[in-house]
Amino acid sequence: MPAIFFGVYAVFSCIVISMNRADDPKYIHLPNELFAPVATKHFSGEVALQTVEYESGNFEFVEPITYSIDITNASEGMYVSGSVQGCANTQCGRCLDDVSVDVFGNIQTLYLFEAPALGPDDYCDEEILSADHCICIYDLVLSAVLECLPTKVLCSEDCKGLCAKCGQNLNEGECRCAQNNEIDPNSPFSVLSDFKVED
Numbered sequence: 001m002p003a004i005f006f007g008v009y010a011v012f013s014c015i016v017i018s019m020n021r022a023d024d025p026k027y028i029h030l031p032n033e034l035f036a037p038v039a040t041k042h043f044s045g046e047v048a049l050q051t052v053e054y055e056s057g058n059f060e061f062v063e064p065i066t067y068s069i070d071i072t073n074a075s076e077g078m079y080v081s082g083s084v085q086g087c088a089n090t091q092c093g094r095c096l097d098d099v100s101v102d103v104f105g106n107i108q109t110l111y112l113f114e115a116p117a118l119g120p121d122d123y124c125d126e127e128i129l130s131a132d133h134c135i136c137i138y139d140l141v142l143s144a145v146l147e148c149l150p151t152k153v154l155c156s157e158d159c160k161g162l163c164a165k166c167g168q169n170l171n172e173g174e175c176r177c178a179q180n181n182e183i184d185p186n187s188p189f190s191v192l193s194d195f196k197v198e199d
Contacts, residue, residue, distance in 0.1 A: 026138035030071065030078065040072045047141040054149050059088035059101065065141050069107055077112040078129055084144045090153050094161035095169050099153055105144035111135060
């Protein structure tokens with residue numbers, strides 16, 4: 001009796017999870033029509049990313065990222081291809097002024113219907129289509145965005161940055177420190193004296 005109970009509970013839990021994912025905007029539930037040979041269906045929508053941490057700084061997405069993809073039955077799995085675009089706010093790497101960056105990325109992923117046969121020491125790095133036929137569009141969009149974010153952000157190529165002594169934005173004009181090459185070691189901006197931006 002207990003075994004039957006837990007078996008029914010496990011099946012019920014899977015059904016509930018499947019229903020929750022199908023209704024979750026982070027997922028796309030593949031319709032039955034896509035499982036016909038060579039079937040294709042177009043999907044588009046938006047994904048809210050908010051703030052993304054990257055090596056060149058934090059990128060804040062005030063508006064959702066839009067995506068446009070095609071999902072095709074490629075016999076061995078579902079092939080997802082398309083593009084994403086949006087706009088992020090970040091800071092200039094020299095003067096720290098706010099900068100708006102346009103983001104354009106691509107999605108190309110194959111979800112296999114079945115996991116490949118592996119040896120005892122092998123590791124499968126392929127995407128496998130879940131039993132509930134749901135694809136996480138959030139992860140696909142996030143991966144595409146991370147691949148296209150710039151490693152260096154400048155408000156302009158000739159940005160002069162900040163004064164290492166007083167912190168004055170040199171794009172707005174020279175400061176009095178320009179007449180004195182000595183840097184006060186107690187200044188919170190003294191660390192900028194050795195800061196170099198790669199070209």
